[in-house]
Amino acid sequence: MKLVKPFALFDLPPRALAFVRRCGASTSSIVSMLTLLLAKAAIDTFCALLVAILLGTLLPTGRTPSGWYAQLETQWAAFAGSGVSPLPLLVVALVLGKGVLAPLLSAARSRLIDAWTLMISLSIFQHELTRPVAQLSNTTAQGSNVAVNYMAPRIVIGTLLPSLELLTEVLVVTLLLCVLLALEPLATAMLLGALLLAAGVGGALSLVLNDIRETRRGESQVLMQRWVTDSIACLREIHLYGRVQAVLERYYPVAKRFARATARERTLMEVQSPVMELFFLMMLVLCVLVASKGSGQTDLHAMALFSAVGLRLLPGFRRVLLSLQTLRFSRPYFEELTSPDSPYRTPPAGPQQHAAPARAPLQPVLLCEALQYRYPQASQAVIHNLNLSIAQGEWLGLVGESGVGKSTLVDVLIGELQPNHGTLQWLDLPVERRTIGYAASGTTLIPGTLRDNLAFLGCSAEQTLSDALAIAGVDALLNRLPQGLDTPVEAFEQQLSSGERQRIGLARAVAHAQVLLVLDEATAALDQLSESRFLQALRAARPELAVVLITHRLTALHHTDRNVLMADGALTDFICSPEPDPAIDFAERSHPWI
Structure with missing residues (x-):
């Protein structure tokens, strides 16, 4: 100056x-x-x-x-x-x-x-x-x-x-x-x-x-605000992957710079x-x-x-x-x-095609018996006398009316909520192998690099991240980034389409999943063809992975091994026709509970 x-x-x-x-x-x-x-x-x-x-x-x-x-x-x-x-x-x-x-x-x-x-x-x-x-x-x-x-x-x-x-x-x-x-x-x-x-x-x-x-302390203040906002938005993943300390370690230097600039x-x-x-x-x-x-x-x-x-x-x-x-x-x-805003162009997505044969389920890995959960101060239980078993490599479709308790069940499965009654047990799996991947309908990108977002501030092998990107169909995005996985999010975030953003969230979940992957409307931003390609690629690359697929699309249920309908806090079998009739309008093919 x-x-x-x-x-x-x-x-x-x-x-x-x-x-x-x-x-x-x-x-x-x-x-x-x-x-x-x-x-x-x-x-x-x-x-x-x-x-x-x-x-x-x-x-x-x-x-x-x-x-x-x-x-x-x-x-x-x-x-x-x-x-x-x-x-x-x-x-x-x-x-x-x-x-x-x-x-x-x-x-x-x-x-x-x-x-x-x-x-x-x-x-x-x-x-x-x-x-x-x-x-x-x-x-x-x-x-x-x-x-x-x-x-x-x-x-x-x-x-x-x-x-x-x-x-x-x-x-x-x-x-x-x-x-x-x-x-x-x-x-x-x-x-x-x-x-x-x-x-x-x-x-x-x-x-x-x-x-x-x-001294631009405002930059640090904006970054602090983003860390807090984005961390709260992906709180389930932070708890699921045990990243509370990692988030605090990343937040600390930003807060320290702000405090130092303010003191100066x-x-x-x-x-x-x-x-x-x-x-x-x-x-x-x-x-x-x-x-x-x-x-x-x-x-x-x-x-x-x-x-x-x-x-x-x-x-x-x-x-x-x-x-x-x-x-x-x-x-x-x-x-x-x-200053006038600079226009940004959203580049077209380049989905990667994958073919995959189906695999039969193996031995059971998760068993839930008589689960019940009621929110504090609530008069009725959201989950009541619920029984569920998931086998290794099994794909389970979960459908139900909005607000019926599907997300609550997911929170119980991933350990975010503890049931009031009943048992949830992992069968023949040590604690270190009970790693669950989770992806929701919205993907929050935290400050840092693409690697930070995929590994979620953890340590993952380069090949694991690359394979997850390929399964999710965003390996084309990786190829056009100047620094690859180490490219800062700020360099490409504004150019991402909603589908590409959701694919990054899917890749993050796949990279963390070892035994179970929970997809809670995680393909909602993808068209049906892209969704089908992702699900096929996932089954082909990870046949041993159990998947819980929560969706409102009947077409997605054709990739599952069995489907259940959630109503009145419990699960019942739900049969989806193997091939939809193209002469019938999609709205007419939708189940009233979906």
Whole structure:
């Protein structure tokens, strides 16, 4: 960062106002805001001068007035007479300015800011709703969520409000310095030069504390938000594959970077402000000595003037510094949000064909007897007296009405829920071989590489991952990625179709499954031909794998060995016709429970 870069931040206030105008704010509201800022700056300047006059009036009587106060005293005597004290009028004017007008102006400004904030949020949300589907960042709408719920408030808090604060304080400081130049030109010129020098010192100090690079803590904050959102979305898989510690280990450095960036920003402000305040106070003392013309006796009226004005200039400079610092950190996100979106193209999927003969089931591996599960505070059990056996290599189709308890049964099978009654036992399998793969209708991609997403932050052999990709039909995606399995998700996520995303989820589940694979509507985003190819390839490559296929498609049930219907918390056999009649409409072929 160059030393002149803070001055480049002064282009943000007009750009922020232009952005508000594009979001729907009327020209009159922007003019009203600028008028309010100017009025507040004028009142603050006027009240600071009133305090200086009030201090001069309270000085011991009998002292000969000098300088600026002598001129004001002469004008007051000509206006009201020499026997009238200006003290009551000064107190009333000060109370009126600071106690009445300033709060009213602040309230009016707050109402405008509230309206603008609403306009910005609605405008960004409308923009996200009207974007082409191909430009959406991913199916979880993480990008839109960040834009509306994170970026919009950051624009208001990090750009708009600091811009308005900057405009107000710059006006106040400018007006006060102009008044001081008119009353005490030499001392004020020295003060102005010292302030410019202090700005240069502050910029140099900012370089040292910031390691000569921009700190973008917002990037870490967005990544933290994504880790939390995506982890909650795939909580079943995290528990099933035992990846809680792995997720925390990946989250830790991101949170650490954010904490470090936040601490650096805070340190920068806490170190800069006291140094500049000390420098400013020393210059005020020097200005008072200069205003006393080196007589050896302090001019109390000059001290009153510079003390009163300095009491307002000091917080003014501090607010200007804080606003510039806030704008510097928020500028990248303002530019990101206000820049036009780049169109993204979704490449066509390249499914891989697989042929597979069916295999007969082998010995039983899982047995459930009289299972019952009732959610806490629920009046009835979702699963009641349920019996189920699954053999090695057996494909079981599970159908049922929405809400009947199929997902609850899946949670019991994978260990996410513990049944209230009944038994669930693995037959002749040690614990280390009871590895279950699970895929749902939606696939969440976690931050990291394609390898991280397939292995789910675990350790899997390269061949295992490649075979899983081939079974799921996304090996073509792997071939076009520049870094193969080590390609960051961010490099290709926006170009994935919904089918490709679901295939990655299928590959993840296949890579983890050793004895049982649970597919809970996991092929819903695939067309029937692609679904059939995947199921055939899976059976051919993993004939020993038991599969529970939960689906609403009758065509998928032609790949299973047997099917069951879930109703009233229990399972009954369900027979699907071996070949559907093409003359019958599909809606008529659908079972009423599916």
